[in-house]
Amino acid sequence: MTMMTRQKVMDQYFMDARHKLIDIAAFLDRVEGAEGKEDFRMAAFRDAIKHLEDGGNDRAKDVLMAFSDPTEEPIAKAPGKGACGAWPGEGSEVEG
Amino acid sequence: MKFIEPHAHMVSRTTDDYADMATAGCVALCEPAFWAGFDRSSADGFRDYFRQLTEYEPKRAANFGIKHFTWLCINPKESEDMALAKDVLEVIPEFMDCPNVLGIGEIGLNKNSRNEVKVLEMHVDLAASHDQLILVHTPHLEDKHKGTRLILDVLKNDSRINPERVMIDHVEEHTIGMVLDAGHWGGMTLYPESKCSPARAIDMIERFGSERLWWDAACDWGPSVPLAVPRTAVEMRRRGHEEALIEKVIFENPKTFLSQSERFVI
Ligand SMILES: [Zn+2]
Numbered sequence: 001m002t003m004m005t006r007q008k009v010m011d012q013y014f015m016d017a018r019h020k021l022i023d024i025a026a027f028l029d030r031v032e033g034a035e036g037k038e039d040f041r042m043a044a045f046r047d048a049i050k051h052l053e054d055g056g057n058d059r060a061k062d063v064l065m066a067f068s069d070p071t072e073e074p075i076a077k078a079p080g081k082g083a084c085g086a087w088p089g090e091g092s093e094v095e096g
Numbered sequence: 097m098k099f100i101e102p103h104a105h106m107v108s109r110t111t112d113d114y115a116d117m118a119t120a121g122c123v124a125l126c127e128p129a130f131w132a133g134f135d136r137s138s139a140d141g142f143r144d145y146f147r148q149l150t151e152y153e154p155k156r157a158a159n160f161g162i163k164h165f166t167w168l169c170i171n172p173k174e175s176e177d178m179a180l181a182k183d184v185l186e187v188i189p190e191f192m193d194c195p196n197v198l199g200i201g202e203i204g205l206n207k208n209s210r211n212e213v214k215v216l217e218m219h220v221d222l223a224a225s226h227d228q229l230i231l232v233h234t235p236h237l238e239d240k241h242k243g244t245r246l247i248l249d250v251l252k253n254d255s256r257i258n259p260e261r262v263m264i265d266h267v268e269e270h271t272i273g274m275v276l277d278a279g280h281w282g283g284m285t286l287y288p289e290s291k292c293s294p295a296r297a298i299d300m301i302e303r304f305g306s307e308r309l310w311w312d313a314a315c316d317w318g319p320s321v322p323l324a325v326p327r328t329a330v331e332m333r334r335r336g337h338e339e340a341l342i343e344k345v346i347f348e349n350p351k352t353f354l355s356q357s358e359r360f361v362i
Pocket of ligand 1: 105
């Protein structure tokens with residue numbers, strides 16, 4: 001269990017969370033202000049954001065799952081070595 | 097404070113990093129074999145790397161009073177090449193009796209491909225047949241959840257494997273539960289951009305308890321912080337946690353897991 005009161009959590013973590021939230025807002029502005037199409041990463045990002053409004057205490061887990069490959073079988077061949085942070089969809093593994 | 101850094105790739109760190117870690121209280125560190133950032137061209141490249149891990153790096157660490165231990169394998173990032181993987185698996189036993197070798201690692205999956213799974217099974221077989229501890233790397237980002245599930249299946253399918261002798265590293269909020277439920281140990285990796293932040297790592301200790309968990313920096317040639325473990329300990333202190341619990345997470349727990357190898361003496 002946490003050792004902290006809600007007041008202490010606020011005092012210790014509010015400024016950091018505020019800073020990160022404004023960065024996310026600015027990121028969304030930057031994406032929308034730019035030319036060209038969004039890709040699957042942005043769709044996953046928008047889906048992940050929805051979980052911030054969830055109740056309970058599984059938001060971090062739910063956000064991680066929103067970016068995760070939901071399939072169960074190993075893929076035929078590794079398309080590269082890297083990961084890009086969001087699942088591109090079946091049969092469209094990104095070279096990385 | 098006294099701590100063990102249970103996952104650090106010191107071949108890619110400077111001597112200043114050793115000095116800083118020793119200054120912060122690091123008494124021992126463990127260096128799993130990993131990908132060099134480029135593909136090695138032959139098993140001989142691995143032989144040289146294993147010599148570096150078993151002969152040279154322990155001396156660098158000893159200069160700062162830090163005990164150096166290591167784990168051997170071919171990393172999942174190089175496991176798509178089955179022929180190379182088989183060659184490297186034949187080299188590993190040459191080094192298994194070196195005094196600082198704790199087991200097989202960091203094995204696991206990267207992109208969750210069929211060949212990676214086969215090479216993982218071969219490593220698990222090698223570990224089981226030589227009664228070695230296992231250190232597992234779970235995949236990055238979008239591949240982690242699926243990869244962790246596949247890895248747990250491979251381990252469960254080999255009846256010789258005792259779950260308590262397997263550390264599954266790089267767990268996050270969506271994988272920690274299944275790892276602990278399977279009876280394994282879980283490692284939280286403190287990275288500045290991906291994996292886990294200090295605040296989240298402490299949240300997970302508060303939520304899942306402190307049994308069978310450790311923190312590591314996994315410092316390598318990418319963005320990473322060799323002092324991530326002691327810094328997270330300071331953060332835990334700022335939250336008001338008891339010193340005994342902090343010491344359990346950063347010293348006693350890794351000591352308990354690693355001491356399952358009689359070579360881990362500090
Ligand atoms: Zn590593």
